[in-house]
Amino acid sequence: MIKSMTGYGKSQRESGGKVLQVEIRSINSKTLDLSLKLPSEYRELEPEFRSRIAAGLLRGKVECVLSFLQKDAQGNAPAYRLNIPQVERYLEDFKKISDSFICKGWGGAMPDPGVVFLLPSAVQEDASQVMDEEFKQAVMQTLDESIALTDASRLQEGSVLEKDFRLRVAEIEKLAYEVEPFEAQRVPRIRQRMEKQLAEWDVPVEVDRNRLEQEMIYYLEKLDMTEEKVRLHKHCRYFMETMETEEAPGRKLAFIAQEMGREINTLGSKANEADIQKLVVRMKDELEKIKEQLFNIL
Numbered sequence: 001m002i003k004s005m006t007g008y009g010k011s012q013r014e015s016g017g018k019v020l021q022v023e024i025r026s027i028n029s030k031t032l033d034l035s036l037k038l039p040s041e042y043r044e045l046e047p048e049f050r051s052r053i054a055a056g057l058l059r060g061k062v063e064c065v066l067s068f069l070q071k072d073a074q075g076n077a078p079a080y081r082l083n084i085p086q087v088e089r090y091l092e093d094f095k096k097i098s099d100s101f102i103c104k105g106w107g108g109a110m111p112d113p114g115v116v117f118l119l120p121s122a123v124q125e126d127a128s129q130v131m132d133e134e135f136k137q138a139v140m141q142t143l144d145e146s147i148a149l150t151d152a153s154r155l156q157e158g159s160v161l162e163k164d165f166r167l168r169v170a171e172i173e174k175l176a177y178e179v180e181p182f183e184a185q186r187v188p189r190i191r192q193r194m195e196k197q198l199a200e201w202d203v204p205v206e207v208d209r210n211r212l213e214q215e216m217i218y219y220l221e222k223l224d225m226t227e228e229k230v231r232l233h234k235h236c237r238y239f240m241e242t243m244e245t246e247e248a249p250g251r252k253l254a255f256i257a258q259e260m261g262r263e264i265n266t267l268g269s270k271a272n273e274a275d276i277q278k279l280v281v282r283m284k285d286e287l288e289k290i291k292e293q294l295f296n297i298l
Contacts, residue, residue, distance in 0.1 A: 004157035009149030015138035250297035
């Protein structure tokens, strides 16, 4: 079963006067590279977020964002409170820095006091809105829904890639079968070429025809492609089987493609025939397109 590592999922629900939203984006990566963006008051949920995402998505460069909109029955703005002691400390520090600059002759002026409200902990969620177990459960359910949607989008894109893989692997097998008639013609051509060259050399000594025949057979056996073609067909079938039976076959398929490449390269090195070389080039082209897409397979 093929899944892409590229996916997207977004889920929302309302709980405790808050509208929760969990949004997940993922692209390809060798391992799970997870980036979490949670509001500061929900940092305690980070370990469980990581655990659930790792179990559900396995691999990929994943970005997960938890956001919320708090509202009351009249649709008023979110409840909050000012952390007055923290704001006062920020302002005192600003004044000290400003005075220090003036003393050193660098000039100085107090910054806009409004800046402090953008600093950490200056504005906090109202104490009456603390997270309880019910709200935490709602957050986790929203996360699970978003993971499921992301996984579904990965599966949908993976089905498109699987069709492409099947077509390309089938094309490689077809091209490998097309080698056979050229291979049958190749042996007499090589034999004729060797005999012609031997005749052109006009060797003064008598040639042992039996020994010459043995050497020709040995040379032609080294150019035989039967084993490479058999192994290539086996690798192609194994590639198909792995796609159908394994849940996350990306790495395994990459190894199989590597073995397919070795057999195709060996066919090319043994070809000694322009028509066979053309088929080998086409096989390599199909395999490279498969390898490019395998980077995005889970």
